[in-house]
Amino acid sequence: MSETLHPNAPQHLPGFITAPGDTDTLMVVVGIVLIGSIMMVGNLYLRLHSMPERMAHKSQKLQFEIVAVLGLIALFTHNHLFWIIGLLLAMIDLPDFSTPLRSIAGSVRKIADGDATSETTELSGEPPPLPIAAETSSRPGEAGGHGHA
Missing domain, CATH: 1.20.5 (Single alpha-helices involved in coiled-coils or other helix-helix interfaces)
Structure with a gap:
């Protein structure tokens, strides 16, 4: 900062106040933290939102597609009832x-x-083919393969 200050300015200025034309480091740091926190919260939200679908996929449930559709409907409509129904379907084994x-x-x-x-x-008048089990036996003494003597 320059040696000459405005007459109404205090004699000691905090470190986050920059001179005209300098880079505002506090604003840059806050911007990076804000973008990072938005990305982390969004990632957490989407992971939480897809939890029923991942649960149904891991356990190879039959109702996986229904759970996935309910998750998409809940995502686009912001209706939490669809997400709860999808979570319950993912947890229940349907017969x-x-x-x-x-x-x-x-x-x-x-x-x-x-x-x-x-x-x-x-x-057609042709005799039906004999089933394999009804064929005559190859053992002697058995007539017709029935085993009655």
Whole structure:
């Protein structure tokens, strides 16, 4: 600072007051701290916000997509109810109904295919093919593979 001060200025000025034209270091430091704190709080917010989705992904939940959509809806609408529902869905194990239903559907399809082949052979007049289990046994003394003597 210059030796000549304004007559109304105090004789001792604090260190954060700079001379005209100098760099204001306090403002630069506060700006860096402000930007850093905004980035840290934003990162914490987004990590907290994606917590249900990460929980559902780690445990390989079936409802992962539903939890992810609820998280996005909560992010864009700022409606916390969607986030809470997503968190609860991520924590709950829903029973797997699709695997047994697929198995039942596959079994019914096999039964239907077996019935369809027997109906077509009856219409065509050809004898139906023998199942593997009903073939005659190769052991002597057994008639027809039934094991009755």
